[in-house]
Amino acid sequence: MYPRVNYLEWAIQNVGQTPFDLATSGMPAFHLAELGPPPDLDDTRARPALTAAIARHNSVTPEETIATIGAAHAIWIAYASLLSPGDEILVEEPAYEPLLTTARGIGAHVTRFPRPADSDYAVDPELVAERITERTRAVLITNLHNPTGRRTDDETLQEVARLIGERGGHLIVNEIYSPFDDFVDKDGVFRGCARRLADNIVVVSSMTKCYGLGTHRFGWVLGPVDVIRRAYATMMSSAGYLPLPHAQLFIHALSHIQTLAARSRRLLADKRARASAWLAQEQPRFAWSGPQSGLFGLATLPGAGDLRPALEKGAAEHGALVVPGSFFEVPNGFRLSWSIDDPRLDEGLDRLGRILRSL
Numbered sequence: 001m002y003p004r005v006n007y008l009e010w011a012i013q014n015v016g017q018t019p020f021d022l023a024t025s026g027m028p029a030f031h032l033a034e035l036g037p038p039p040d041l042d043d044t045r046a047r048p049a050l051t052a053a054i055a056r057h058n059s060v061t062p063e064e065t066i067a068t069i070g071a072a073h074a075i076w077i078a079y080a081s082l083l084s085p086g087d088e089i090l091v092e093e094p095a096y097e098p099l100l101t102t103a104r105g106i107g108a109h110v111t112r113f114p115r116p117a118d119s120d121y122a123v124d125p126e127l128v129a130e131r132i133t134e135r136t137r138a139v140l141i142t143n144l145h146n147p148t149g150r151r152t153d154d155e156t157l158q159e160v161a162r163l164i165g166e167r168g169g170h171l172i173v174n175e176i177y178s179p180f181d182d183f184v185d186k187d188g189v190f191r192g193c194a195r196r197l198a199d200n201i202v203v204v205s206s207m208t209k210c211y212g213l214g215t216h217r218f219g220w221v222l223g224p225v226d227v228i229r230r231a232y233a234t235m236m237s238s239a240g241y242l243p244l245p246h247a248q249l250f251i252h253a254l255s256h257i258q259t260l261a262a263r264s265r266r267l268l269a270d271k272r273a274r275a276s277a278w279l280a281q282e283q284p285r286f287a288w289s290g291p292q293s294g295l296f297g298l299a300t301l302p303g304a305g306d307l308r309p310a311l312e313k314g315a316a317e318h319g320a321l322v323v324p325g326s327f328f329e330v331p332n333g334f335r336l337s338w339s340i341d342d343p344r345l346d347e348g349l350d351r352l353g354r355i356l357r358s359l
Helices: 006-014 046-058 070-082 098-105 125-131 154-165 225-238 244-255 257-268 271-282 308-318 342-357
Strands: 065-069 088-093 109-114 136-142 170-174 201-206 218-222 296-300 333-337
Touching: 046 065, 046 218, 046 244, 065 070, 065 225, 065 244, 070 098, 070 136, 070 170, 070 201, 070 218, 070 225, 088 098, 098 109, 109 125, 125 154, 136 154, 154 170, 218 225, 218 244, 244 257, 271 296, 271 342, 308 342
Parallel strands: 088 109, 088 136, 136 170, 170 201
Antiparallel strands: 065 218, 201 218, 296 333
């Protein structure tokens, strides 16, 4: 039912295995021990308290909220709660591979709408409308877009939600990267959550990318009350209740969200501007997606073939790794990230330059 996810298999084998990692798409790992002693891991009140904490963080109600085991689980829960075998889901192109494989695994038919390079990878509601059919039950948009880092504005999300809503469907917004670069306000609330924009918007997210907590698998789904009720039924049929230690540690992390946000802001610093300026100056042959927030963008070489073999060979020779664009349906490009430690960023870019000059 579920095909192999080529990108994830490649990432497990390669990411973090080179001296200069320009491939990782999340903040460096954070150790929860730095936040002080953990709470009582056996407290049975943790589950409802976690639901309330996630809701408060996103400025929604607990009835619109369910905790998950990371973003991948959140995507599966959302899909399984909205789609039946034979239904259509309309997914952006280019896209992160698991957004496609997960939908196909539950029996949905995946159709596509383009985010064209010549329009800076923007979401065009007219292109979405052209591809919605009577079988389309959901539309998927990632915000910030992976791999380009492009942000979709609220007005566009609302328009797409209206278009699919006319058919009784939902817009799923994968906003795992959306908090970059503002993160949270003084109250620890992420005010940019798309759930507030329309009643038929379903949000999936986690604390993985923005806060470096990927190993702890802290995720969630937000949606209309009837969808969340189905999500709970889906959860009970697959995982049952989430473990108490998971819930308690999740609450612990959210209660220190300001500390985590301050760390991420500090580590992000001016790296995006430096990476963008470097590419424009040193590699003018490459087109750049020009992200205005986040920690990655997409570089493409017009007219080139699949760059993956050369990029992997270059990584072995020069120690600088980027993600080949073939994993995002853009074989003539690569995703460049700047989550690497600041002192090594410039050296990593210099080594990447040696690889790109050999293409």
